[in-house]
Amino acid sequence: MKKEQMLDLYYQMVLIRRVEERGAELYQAGKIGGFMHLYIGQEAVSTGLIAAREPRDRVITAYRDHGVALNCGISANEVMAELLGKSTGMLKGKGGSMHMASVEKNMWGGHAIVGGHLPVAAGLALGDQYAKNDNITICMFGDGATNIGYFHEALNLSKTWGLRVLWVCENNQYGMGTSVERASAVTDIRQKAEGYGMKNGQVDGMDVMKVYEAATEAMDYIRREGQPYFLEADTYRFRGHSMGDPERYRKSEEVKKWQEEDPIGIFNKYLLDHKAATRKGLDEIEARVEEETQKAVEFAESSPEPALEELFADIYAD
Numbered sequence: 433m434k435k436e437q438m439l440d441l442y443y444q445m446v447l448i449r450r451v452e453e454r455g456a457e458l459y460q461a462g463k464i465g466g467f468m469h470l471y472i473g474q475e476a477v478s479t480g481l482i483a484a485r486e487p488r489d490r491v492i493t494a495y496r497d498h499g500v501a502l503n504c505g506i507s508a509n510e511v512m513a514e515l516l517g518k519s520t521g522m523l524k525g526k527g528g529s530m531h532m533a534s535v536e537k538n539m540w541g542g543h544a545i546v547g548g549h550l551p552v553a554a555g556l557a558l559g560d561q562y563a564k565n566d567n568i569t570i571c572m573f574g575d576g577a578t579n580i581g582y583f584h585e586a587l588n589l590s591k592t593w594g595l596r597v598l599w600v601c602e603n604n605q606y607g608m609g610t611s612v613e614r615a616s617a618v619t620d621i622r623q624k625a626e627g628y629g630m631k632n633g634q635v636d637g638m639d640v641m642k643v644y645e646a647a648t649e650a651m652d653y654i655r656r657e658g659q660p661y662f663l664e665a666d667t668y669r670f671r672g673h674s675m676g677d678p679e680r681y682r683k684s685e686e687v688k689k690w691q692e693e694d695p696i697g698i699f700n701k702y703l704l705d706h707k708a709a710t711r712k713g714l715d716e717i718e719a720r721v722e723e724e725t726q727k728a729v730e731f732a733e734s735s736p737e738p739a740l741e742e743l744f745a746d747i748y749a750d
Contacts, residue, residue, distance in 0.1 A: 576607025
C-alpha cells in the first residue's frame, strides 16, 4: 500500500472516532433521539475491509453503521445531519443512526434487526450471480447475530449456491451485555463456518493493516473461486452497547486493557515505525479532522428539519 493510501486510512479512522465522540455529546444534550450505537474501538475493522474492496462491491452492515458510512465515502456533514434527523442528511433525516445507506456509494444499509440483513446480503449476491458478474457483497455483523437462524440460513445458502459473499463477524466480545462465552457453544466464531464447508479465517481487528491484508486475500479467493468466505475480526467496543447501556456486565480493568491496544494508536505507531508518516504529519491530519468534525456539527445543527410532506415521500419506488 502506498504512503498516501495509508495516511488516508489514518484520516478515516480518526474521523470516525471524532464523529462518534461528538455524536455522543449531542445525544447526551438531547439533540439526537432514538437509539445510537458507537463504533469507538472498532474503527480498524470497517476501515481495513472497505479499503480492500472495489467500488462495485457492495457493503451491508448492522446498526453500528456510522463508521461504515464514512468509510464508504459519505461525508461527515451528511452523517452528522442524519444523526440529528435533518433534511440534509443522507436519507433526508428519516433513517437516523441505525439505517444509514447510500445506493450511490454501494452501501446497502445499516439494519436495526439483529441478523436481519444476512439474508439480504445473500440476496444481493444472488442478484450479482444472475447478472453474471463477480461483484462481492461484504456483510458485517456482530458475534450475537451468529446465534440466530438468519445466520445459519444465509451461510448455508451462500455456500450451496456459490454466492460471492465476504461474511465478516465483528467479534467485539459481547452481544449487548452477554459475553460470547455465555451465549455461544464455540468462542472462535469462525468455527461456525466449518459446518457449511466454508473457507474461513481470523484476524486481529484492532490492527487496520492486518484487516486490510486478510480482507484482500479473502476477496481474491471469493472472486477467483466463486465461493463465500467467513472472516472473524476480534475487536472491542470501548463504549457501551448503546447510549443507554450502564455497562454493569464488564469490569473497568477489562476495558482499560483493551484500550491499551487502541486501533488508532496501533496504526499511529505503525506509520511512524515504517516511516510512512511524521509526527507533524499525523498531527496535521488530526487537526484537519477536528475542523471537519466541528464544521459537520455546525452544518447539521443549522440544517432544517424535514418538511411535513416528507412523511409520505420515498415510501414506494417508481
